[in-house]
Amino acid sequence: MTIDATHDPALQSWVESANSADTDFPVQNLPFGRFRSAAHEEWRIGVAIGDQVLDLRAAGLTDHADMNQLMGLAPNERRALRRSLSDGLRRGSAQEKAWQAALFAASTVELGLPCRIGDYTDFYIGIHHAATVGKLFRPDNPLLPNYKWVPIGYHGRASTILPSGHPFMRPQGQLKAADAAPRLAATQRLDFELEVGLFVGRGNRLGEPIPIASAEEHLFGIALFNDWSARDVQAWEYQPLGPFLSKNFASTVSPWIVTMEALAPYRRPLVRPEGDPQPLPYLDSEANRHAGAIDIELEVRLQSRLMRESGIPAQCISRSNFADAAYWTAAQLIAHHTVNGCALASGDLLGSGTLSGPHPEQAGSLLELTQGGKQPFGLPGGEVRSFLEDGDNVTLIGSCSRAGFRRIGFGRCEATVEPSWR
Amino acid sequence: MTIDATHDPALQSWVESANSADTDFPVQNLPFGRFRSAAHEEWRIGVAIGDQVLDLRAAGLTDHADMNQLMGLAPNERRALRRSLSDGLRRGSAQEKAWQAALFAASTVELGLPCRIGDYTDFYIGIHHAATVGKLFRPDNPLLPNYKWVPIGYHGRASTILPSGHPFMRPQGQLKAADAAPRLAATQRLDFELEVGLFVGRGNRLGEPIPIASAEEHLFGIALFNDWSARDVQAWEYQPLGPFLSKNFASTVSPWIVTMEALAPYRRPLVRPEGDPQPLPYLDSEANRHAGAIDIELEVRLQSRLMRESGIPAQCISRSNFADAAYWTAAQLIAHHTVNGCALASGDLLGSGTLSGPHPEQAGSLLELTQGGKQPFGLPGGEVRSFLEDGDNVTLIGSCSRAGFRRIGFGRCEATVEPSWR
Numbered sequence: 001m002t003i004d005a006t007h008d009p010a011l012q013s014w015v016e017s018a019n020s021a022d023t024d025f026p027v028q029n030l031p032f033g034r035f036r037s038a039a040h041e042e043w044r045i046g047v048a049i050g051d052q053v054l055d056l057r058a059a060g061l062t063d064h065a066d067m068n069q070l071m072g073l074a075p076n077e078r079r080a081l082r083r084s085l086s087d088g089l090r091r092g093s094a095q096e097k098a099w100q101a102a103l104f105a106a107s108t109v110e111l112g113l114p115c116r117i118g119d120y121t122d123f124y125i126g127i128h129h130a131a132t133v134g135k136l137f138r139p140d141n142p143l144l145p146n147y148k149w150v151p152i153g154y155h156g157r158a159s160t161i162l163p164s165g166h167p168f169m170r171p172q173g174q175l176k177a178a179d180a181a182p183r184l185a186a187t188q189r190l191d192f193e194l195e196v197g198l199f200v201g202r203g204n205r206l207g208e209p210i211p212i213a214s215a216e217e218h219l220f221g222i223a224l225f226n227d228w229s230a231r232d233v234q235a236w237e238y239q240p241l242g243p244f245l246s247k248n249f250a251s252t253v254s255p256w257i258v259t260m261e262a263l264a265p266y267r268r269p270l271v272r273p274e275g276d277p278q279p280l281p282y283l284d285s286e287a288n289r290h291a292g293a294i295d296i297e298l299e300v301r302l303q304s305r306l307m308r309e310s311g312i313p314a315q316c317i318s319r320s321n322f323a324d325a326a327y328w329t330a331a332q333l334i335a336h337h338t339v340n341g342c343a344l345a346s347g348d349l350l351g352s353g354t355l356s357g358p359h360p361e362q363a364g365s366l367l368e369l370t371q372g373g374k375q376p377f378g379l380p381g382g383e384v385r386s387f388l389e390d391g392d393n394v395t396l397i398g399s400c401s402r403a404g405f406r407r408i409g410f411g412r413c414e415a416t417v418e419p420s421w422r
Numbered sequence: 423m424t425i426d427a428t429h430d431p432a433l434q435s436w437v438e439s440a441n442s443a444d445t446d447f448p449v450q451n452l453p454f455g456r457f458r459s460a461a462h463e464e465w466r467i468g469v470a471i472g473d474q475v476l477d478l479r480a481a482g483l484t485d486h487a488d489m490n491q492l493m494g495l496a497p498n499e500r501r502a503l504r505r506s507l508s509d510g511l512r513r514g515s516a517q518e519k520a521w522q523a524a525l526f527a528a529s530t531v532e533l534g535l536p537c538r539i540g541d542y543t544d545f546y547i548g549i550h551h552a553a554t555v556g557k558l559f560r561p562d563n564p565l566l567p568n569y570k571w572v573p574i575g576y577h578g579r580a581s582t583i584l585p586s587g588h589p590f591m592r593p594q595g596q597l598k599a600a601d602a603a604p605r606l607a608a609t610q611r612l613d614f615e616l617e618v619g620l621f622v623g624r625g626n627r628l629g630e631p632i633p634i635a636s637a638e639e640h641l642f643g644i645a646l647f648n649d650w651s652a653r654d655v656q657a658w659e660y661q662p663l664g665p666f667l668s669k670n671f672a673s674t675v676s677p678w679i680v681t682m683e684a685l686a687p688y689r690r691p692l693v694r695p696e697g698d699p700q701p702l703p704y705l706d707s708e709a710n711r712h713a714g715a716i717d718i719e720l721e722v723r724l725q726s727r728l729m730r731e732s733g734i735p736a737q738c739i740s741r742s743n744f745a746d747a748a749y750w751t752a753a754q755l756i757a758h759h760t761v762n763g764c765a766l767a768s769g770d771l772l773g774s775g776t777l778s779g780p781h782p783e784q785a786g787s788l789l790e791l792t793q794g795g796k797q798p799f800g801l802p803g804g805e806v807r808s809f810l811e812d813g814d815n816v817t818l819i820g821s822c823s824r825a826g827f828r829r830i831g832f833g834r835c836e837a838t839v840e841p842s843w844r
Contacts, residue, residue, distance in 0.1 A: 119581050124663060134662075144661050149604045150596055154663040155577035155670070159541050159765050160628060169629040171762035174572055174702065182571045184704050184761065206582060206672070207591040207843060233762070239566050240556075241546060241576040242664025245762040248577070250628070280596065282606050339606065340593035340655070340667040341843070343581050421629060421763070 001216070001264035001291065002079075006030075006086040009406045013089045014096045015103070017050030024256075024399065024409025025049055030085050031221065031256035031411075032056075034067050035109040043112055045070060048256050048411070049089055051106050058102035059088065059095070067115040071201045071220045072346035078201070078220075082261050111255035113163045114223060115199065115347040120161060121337065122195075122227060122247075122351035123153040127327040129356040132368045148276050151283070151328040151336045156227070156351065157248035164413045168250035170390060170420040173233035186420035187230035189373060190388040193354040194300050194364030194396055196322055197225035198330050199257050200348040207341040212285045215334035218344065221259040222296070222330075224396045224413035225351050226252040231367055231387070253349070254396070254413035262408060266400040267291035268323045282339055283332045292329030296322035296410075298355060298398045300364070305391025307381050314395055315380055318369060320362045322398075325355035390419045423638070423686035423713065424501075428452075428508040431828045435511045436518045437525070439472030446678075446821065446831025447471055452507050453643070453678035453833075454478075456489050457531040465534055467492060470678050470833070471511055473528050480524035481510065481517070489537040493623050493642045494768035500623070500642075504683050533677035535585045536645060537621065537769040542583060543759065544617075544649060544669075544773035545575040549749040551778040554790045570698050573705070573750040573758045578649070578773065579670035586835045590672035592812060592842040595655035608842035609652035611795060612810040615776040616722050616786030616818055618744055619647035620752050621679050622770040629763040634707045637756035638682060640766065644718070644752075646676040646818045646835035647773050653789055653809070675771070676818070676835035684830060688822040689713035690745045704761055705754045714751030718744035718832075720777060720820045722786070727813025729803050736817055737802055740791060742784045744820075747777035812841045 005011075006028065012019045013027040025031065025048040034043040035053050044065045046053040056062050061084055062070060073081065088095035124130055127147070134142030146152065162168065170190055176182040201220035204210050210218055227247060234246030270292040278284065285292075298321060303314035328336075333350055354364040363369045366387050370376055373386040388394070395414035401407045427433075428450065434441045435449040447453065447470040456465040457475050466487045468475040478484050483506055484492060495503065510517035546552055549569070556564030568574065584590065592612055598604040623642035626632050632640055649669060656668030692714040700706065707714075720743060725736035750758075755772055776786040785791045788809050792798055795808040810816070817836035823829045 119579055121579075121666075146598075146604075146658055146661065149598075150659050152659070152663055152666075154666050155579055157541055157543075157577055157764065158580075159767055159770075162628075169763055172631070173762050176568075176571075181699070182568075182702065184702055206584075209594070209843075230762070236568055237572050237574070238662075239568065240660075240664070241574055242662070244543075244574075244576050245759070245764065248764045249762040277603070280604065280606055336667070340595050340652070340671040341591055342579065342667065342670045345581055348581075421631075 001260065001267055003264050006082055007265050007405060009404060012091045013049060014091050014093060015050045015052050015089060017052065020050065023050050024411050026406050026408065027086060027089050028406040029258060029262050029408040030082060031258045031262065032067065033114045033255045033257060034112045035104065036112065037104060037109050047085060048106065052103045053106050053109055054099065055102040055104065059099050061085065068347040071115060071199065072203065074202065075217045079261060082259065111163060113161065113253060114255060114257045117158045117161055117347055117349045118345050120156040120158040120349045121153050122156045122353060123151055123333055124353040125151060125326045125328040126352065126354045126356050126364060128325060128358050129354040129364055129368065132356065132363065136372050151333055154242045160248055161251045161253055162415065164252055164254050165415065167416045167418045169418045171230055171249035172420055173230055173245050174236055175232045176236040182236060187232055188387065189231035190417060191229045191231050191366045192300065192388065192394045193227040193229055194298055194318065194320060195225040195227055195352045195355060196296065197223045197253050198333065198350040198352065199223065200344045200346060203345040204338055204343060206343040209341060210334050210338040212283060212288060212331050212335040215331035216260060218334055219260050219330055221257040222263065223257050224254040224398050224410050226394065226396055226413055227351055252413055252415045254411050256411045258408065258410055263294055263400065265402055265405045266295045268293040268295050270329055282335055288329055288331050292331055293323040293326065296398050296400055298322065298396065301395040302379065303393045304379055304381070304383055304389065306383060307379065310381055312380050314393065318361065318363055320355050320357040320364055322355055324357050326352060388417050390417055392417050423682065423689055425686050428504055429687050429827060431826065434513045435471060436513050436515060437472045437474050437511060439474065442472065445472050446833050448828050448830065449508060449511050450828040451680060451684050451830040452504060453680045453684065454489065455536045455677045455679060456534045457526065458534065459526060459531050469507055470528065474525045475528050475531055476521065477524045477526065481521050483507065490769040493537060493621065494625065496624065497639045501683060504681065533585060535583065535675060536677060536679045539580045539583055539769055539771045540767050542578040542580040542771045543575050544578045544775060545573055545755055546775040547573060547748045547750040548775045548777045548786060550747060550780050551776040551786055551790065554778065554785065558794050573755055576664045582670050583673045583675055584837065586674055586676050587837065589838045589840045591840045593652055593671035594842055595652055595667050596658055597654045598658040604658060609654055610809065611653035612839060613651045613653050613788045614722065614810070614816045615649040615651055616720055616740065616742060617647040617649055617774045617777060618718065619645045619675050620755065620772040620774065621645065622766045622768060625767040626760055626765060628765040631763060632756050632760045634705060634710060634753050634757040637753035640756055641682050641752055643679040643681040644685065645679050646820050646832050648674040648816065648818055648835055649773055674835055674837045676833050678833045680830065680832055685716055685822065687824055687827045688717045690715040690717050692751055704757055710751055710753050714753055715745040715748065718820050718822055720744060720818065723817040723819070724801065725815045726801055726805055726811065728805060729801065732803055734802050736815065740783065740785055742777050742779040742786055744777055746779050748774060810839050812839055814839050
């Protein structure tokens with residue numbers, strides 16, 4: 001990935017809030033999403049800049065409002081669009097006057113799903129998560145033999161992916177205690193999963209695999225993703241075909257897609273532990289080894305209803321990092337997903353799987369943090385948690401930092417658990 | 423389900439081919455699909471009648487061409503539409519003259535996917551298939567403990583569902599021999615799966631389960647479905663999250679959706695073997711026990727390239743029946759899929775899973791017919807098959823018969839295997 005003038009840390013914007021040290025959206029970021037205002041019911045393509053949203057069509061940068069179409073741009077067109085945005089939003093730009101009219105205060109608009117998600121695949125590339133969860137089920141054989149050869153993934157449900165801020169009801173399902181018949185009840189082991197979501201840019205045609213060398217040309221960018229899970233439903237239903245109702249009641253995605261171009265300064269070598277098998281050739285490339293990983297700091301915050309009502313801020317319950325947690329890279333996921341000829345389309349979502357770090361306090365789910373519920377932890381205000389309670393709000397945040405570069409952030413991916421229906 | 427005058431076996435149509443004894447599409451059937459002609463590139467809603475297709479909009483029965491919208495009609499509106507079609511197409515109808523201009527010879531039009539498929543779920547309700555396949559993997563424990571409690575299902579990929587007649591290339595994937603490292607190669611164990619596809623009519627809102635009592639109001643109808651599978655890829659990749667690349671390279675669906683109304687005469691009691699657990703209340707209803715099953719005769723035909731080139735007709739390699747093969751009913755699948763609040767949408771597809779009958783020769787896959795490839799069978803012309811070869815064409819057909827009623831059919835669900843890419 002090329003680091004160019006759009007990443008210059010000295011760049012400032014005429015949108016003053018974008019120059020604040022703590023904004024997620026300085027002019028070096030420029031993530032894409034969809035927004036609408038009370039006055040216009042239709043979704044429009046927006047770019048976050050400080051505490052504002054730039055309407056891309058009103059700014060004259062597209063002639064349509066179809067985010068999926070924009071995501072399908074060729075890489076050189078995407079880079080040209082980024083340069084136009086960077087040029088137009090920088091301090092002293094000739095566009096300032098014209099683009100003022102295309103700005104909306106983020107606090108006044110509704111942010112939706114960033115695009116239409118046709119198909120959603122969830123991977124399982126968090127190796128520490130796979131090992132810890134595997135240990136709960138199979139103490140002597142935590143990682144299955146295919147794990148270091150195959151980027152394990154499965155299909156998820158697209159219709160229940162919700163934009164950040166949309167609450168959901170605690171799901172019901174079949175629960176089975178060890179010595180009792182199954183029964184229908186609200187889940188008692190509701191969990192979050194800390195993930196990132198990779199959005200497909202250009203698709204491919206059926207029967208035409210994407211080689212790893214060009215895999216990143218088919219990636220548009222990355223958002224935060226929470227794959228809510230009902231662990232008790234999952235334990236009873238998941239064999240032999242994998243999780244189903246334990247996952248498809250709701251997933252939450254953050255509103256802004258941080259582009260691969262914006263992430264260029266934060267690339268890292270892919271580290272494979274000594275002794276691990278070399279990836280098969282279709283999953284291996286020089287570029288992928290050198291800079292396939294992406295350094296994204298991740299954090300999970302929990303705020304119970306009691307904390308909210310008592311004015312106690314959300315509590316950080318875990319910190320992790322995409323690069324430390326992931327055994328496979330984004331490029332490897334694209335190459336693997338299409339090696340059988342499977343067709344990807346613009347706007348498709350690839351979840352990473354739970355991104356737990358190597359240490360127990362870096363776990364990306366309560367299942368791991370509380371060891372299957374056996375070790376509850378305390379919250380400020382005196383409550384304890386093993387799994388999520390009604391009224392709990394979980395917020396994922398993410399950011400990229402590197403010496404000599406401006407910090408960029410992902411915004412928030414959050415939702416609150418509502419009580420189940422009767 | 424109500425049997426009414428539209429099922430009267432004495433009804434004849436002014437479309438003479440619909441009165442032929444061997445048509446799948448007499449006036450008692452009236453299945454829906456999408457078609458287009460060389461003159462009009464856009465898909466239109468059609469109804470099959472004999473060897474003709476009636477353009478629903480041209481006949482004045484809708485004011486749009488959106489099949490998904492039509493599928494979302496309320497049940498009473500759907501029944502009214504069926505009555506209008508039946509009245510207009512019957513011999514002596516006043517519509518004959520006007521509707522002549524809305525008829526297209528089926529042989530001159532292209533039949534597409536019957537609707538936009540948003541989400542696709544594949545179930546696993548063929549109990550004989552589950553037991554036989556389970557035995558290959560776990561000889562002493564073929565059916566897992568959840569099987570008779572949970573209608574096992576998982577998500578599939580919607581983007582690679584192809585209309586009947588569309589060939590696909592043999593996929594590649596990671597293959598792993600017992601004593602060797604995995605390698606990338608074209609699958610050597612390509613298989614079909616004989617399924618039916620249930621199409622969702624009206625959807626439901628997130629967090630609002632569909633009770634079994636009204637589940638069938640949310641079903642539009644049934645088509646034939648072939649869930650092509652690469653068994654060697656599947657064996658290596660499927661743990662712990664289920665099949666992925668072994669399935670998502672292609673699935674084939676037949677062009678005509680036979681409506682639940684058309685299927686009313688062919689309903690059957692649901693038979694649960696003595697000693698099996700009673701379904702949980704959310705999966706049980708009087709109506710479901712009395713008439714939840716549907717008597718659909720199914721057949722699989724295979725024709726190799728050599729047979730085609732030698733003029734040898736396709737060979738029947740298996741016969742089965744939806745009602746005999748399925749442990750769970752369509753209504754139970756809808757109730758189960760939404761019991762956690764999951765939102766279904768018009769046009770969503772629920773695959774039944776492989777519908778093998780109770781006897782070995784009724785198997786719905788080669789995996790079962792050849793016992794994992796160990797017992798190849800012969801084809802007319804002298805070839806043998808354990809799994810599919812390049813050039814093989816697999817055709818699924820289905821029909822419903824009952825004394826005192828007109829036989830109705832499903833048309834064909836077929837595709838030919840092309841060689842893999844290099």
